[in-house]
Amino acid sequence: MKVSELFGKGRTVMSFEIFPPKKTGSIESVYSTIDELAELRPDYISVTYGAGGNVANTSTRDIAAHIKNECGIEAMAHITCVNNSRDEVLTVMDGFKDAGIENILALRGDKSPDRPPKTDFKYASELITFIRQHEKYNNIGISGACYPEGHTEAEDLAEDILNLRKKVDAGAEELITQLFFDNRFFYDLREKAKIAGINVPISAGIMPVTSKSQIERMVTMCGASLPQKFVRMVTKYENKPEALIDGGIAYAADQITDLLANGVEGIHIYTMNNPYVAKKLVSIIEKLL
Secondary structure, eight states, rough: OOOOHHHHSSEEEEEEEEEOTTTTTTTHHHHHHHHHTTOOOOSSEEEOOGGGGGOOOOOHHHHHHHHHHHHEEEEEEEOOOTTHHHHHHHHHHHHHHHTTTOOOEEEOHHHHHHHTOOOOOOOOOHHHHHHHHHHTTTTSEEEEEETTOOOOTSSSSHHHHHHHHHHHTTTTOEEOOOOOHHHHHHHHHHHHHHHHTTSSOOOEEOOOOOOHHHHHHHHHOOOOOOOHHHHHHHHHHHHHHHHHHHHHHHHHHHHHHHHHHHOOOOEEEOTOOOOOOOHHHHHGGGGGO
């Protein structure tokens, strides 16, 4: 089933995101994480593109296939193009198709200072266009990413919205936001997207923060703003790890409660492969969904 078909049924779609193991990690450890997350019965689970975009690494495909075929939950496999040629994209897509994966999240991917980007694709919209040109992938649903505060490389939010419209025009059927900690940015994005004629579902990406270093790393990567309410919580509990985890879960639950009250179509939880955090958060919000 295409993920886009889950929307519009009078309820909020709930999804999780996980990532493959590092090069030295065991894929079996991820399977045990998935099995715990599967108990929460999300509508789908997405799997990030592993090993720096190395086509020879099939962990994303293998994990997504496990989610769909062994756990009976819809899976979404990420694919990036910053380090892939057209032929390499086709190789990855054929692997997804052969594994029965029906949904992908098409991304440009993060540029690495240690690895010059390839030049076949400059933007995610070009990747989506390329995939849509191949009839054998017609039954695969494509989602795209969006940024409530604008992409860090965009001149401003208006320019980013125009780029977002290109993704949708190219064939993206659902959008998932990067993480954010102030819901006002999400509502602003949603309003501007509607004005721009973007009429696909937009899922809000929420990350329950579990450590100060995690916050610093993610903010550096995506440029998310930290509201004073959030900063006060982190400052108070930064030296109390267990309290910070609970505080991060409570903050995320508060965000989700507000989003649900304002008609959000989907909640996408960045689990960071932590079943405990996901379970605690879902136990708080499940009756609201």
